[in-house]
Amino acid sequence: MTIPQPFDQREFRRTLGTFTTGVTIITARAADGAPVGITANSFNSVSLDPPMVLWSLAKTSRSLAAFNDSDHWAVHILSVDQDALSNRFAKSGEDKFHGVATEAGAGGVPLLTGCTARLQCKSAFRYDGGDHIIFVGEVCAFDRSDSPPLVFHGGKYAIAASKSDKDAFSRDAPPSDASFSENFIGYLLARAHFQFYSQVRGHARAHGLSDAEYFVLTVLSARDGRPASDLIESFAYTGHAVSAALLEGLGARGLLTVSDCPSRLCRLSDQGRAATLQVLAAAKALEADMVAKCGEWEMTALKNLLKQCIAHTDPGLAHPWDVCAPGPLAS
Ligand SMILES: Cc1cc2nc3c(=O)[nH]c(=O)nc-3n(C[C@H](O)[C@H](O)[C@H](O)COP(=O)(O)O)c2cc1C
Numbered sequence: 285m286t287i288p289q290p291f292d293q294r295e296f297r298r299t300l301g302t303f304t305t306g307v308t309i310i311t312a313r314a315a316d317g318a319p320v321g322i323t324a325n326s327f328n329s330v331s332l333d334p335p336m337v338l339w340s341l342a343k344t345s346r347s348l349a350a351f352n353d354s355d356h357w358a359v360h361i362l363s364v365d366q367d368a369l370s371n372r373f374a375k376s377g378e379d380k381f382h383g384v385a386t387e388a389g390a391g392g393v394p395l396l397t398g399c400t401a402r403l404q405c406k407s408a409f410r411y412d413g414g415d416h417i418i419f420v421g422e423v424c425a426f427d428r429s430d431s432p433p434l435v436f437h438g439g440k441y442a443i444a445a446s447k448s449d450k451d452a453f454s455r456d457a458p459p460s461d462a463s464f465s466e467n468f469i470g471y472l473l474a475r476a477h478f479q480f481y482s483q484v485r486g487h488a489r490a491h492g493l494s495d496a497e498y499f500v501l502t503v504l505s506a507r508d509g510r511p512a513s514d515l516i517e518s519f520a521y522t523g524h525a526v527s528a529a530l531l532e533g534l535g536a537r538g539l540l541t542v543s544d545c546p547s548r549l550c551r552l553s554d555q556g557r558a559a560t561l562q563v564l565a566a567a568k569a570l571e572a573d574m575v576a577k578c579g580e581w582e583m584t585a586l587k588n589l590l591k592q593c594i595a596h597t598d599p600g601l602a603h604p605w606d607v608c609a610p611g612p613l614a615s
Pocket of ligand 1: 307321322323324325326327339340341342344345346347348370371373374375376377436
């Protein structure tokens with residue numbers, strides 16, 4: 285392997301970007317008392333005894349003088365939902381701490397909250413590292429939470445999930461030429477949905493609810509008081525037949541009320557709300573069971589991917605909780 289000549293810096297950056305890291309924000313307090321902070325993924329562990337860590341700062345950074353002068357700095361390992369904070373601290377010059385909650389750390393260093401982990405350090409060594417300065421610090425305090433960490437890979441934020449060491453369910457590999465195989469996304473999505481929902485169905489049936497009836501009630505529990513036509517339309521894409529007769533039937537059983545006005549506004553009754561919440565509680569318990577089995581990180585990653593999947597296949601459907609503009613006849 286050789287270094288191509290002339291040296292291609294962009295390709296070098298891309299190559300470095302194949303190394304997946306977490307994302308940190310390093311903070312310190314400048315000599316004039318101003319808080320400073322930058323986003324850095326050059327963070328790494330150095331030594332366990334004594335506990336030491338390092339990171340590197342570009343010599344062009346506006347915060348260089350502050351970090352050079354500061355006896356202490358703190359490393360914040362960001363959690364998965366702190367990408368906006370990472371972006372804020374990756375921009376030079378703006379008032380990065382404006383509106384950001386902080387606590388006072390060792391040496392008066394501002395500590396950010398809501399992170400996956402924090403390490404408060406006493407600055408120990410500094411080394412010249414080409415166009416960066418390498419800071420090595422001795423860890424004097426640390427804490428951590430259960431929040432999944434934010435990940436950085438190939439120049440983009442990512443989400444960590446552990447790789448299963450065994451194949452989740454493949455017993456006999458499908459024929460290699462099969463067009464419908466265990467890796468077909470349609471199969472995976474459908475099977476996951478049907479398996480999950482088959483465990484909820486029994487709870488719905490215990491309340492005398494068909495699948496379509498339960499779906500209508502859950503949608504009303506997210507946003508009550510919807511015109512019948514809105515409900516019927518919003519289920520058209522599911523293949524489940526939600527009709528005016530089905531809504532009237534739920535009304536006749538006291539689970540919802542259907543107003544007399546032309547828009548036929550549907551509202552959950554107390555009885556309907558209680559039944560829905562009981563089935564939803566069972567579904568939430570199933571979710572908790574999945575989190576316990578699969579892991580918090582995996583479920584966070586799965587939800588993120590499913591949201592992407594939904595966004596990419598969305599024909600323009602409203603979410604159940606979206607507020608539609610009331611029609612002129614709604615009352
Ligand atoms: C994910 C990510 C990782 C970064 N890692 C580093 C790093 O390790 N060292 C560094 O000097 N800059 C890094 N940067 C860029 C700095 O955050 C950015 O230049 C920042 O604006 C410097 O702030 P300052 O000029 O106000 O000091 C990173 C940016 C991002 C988005």
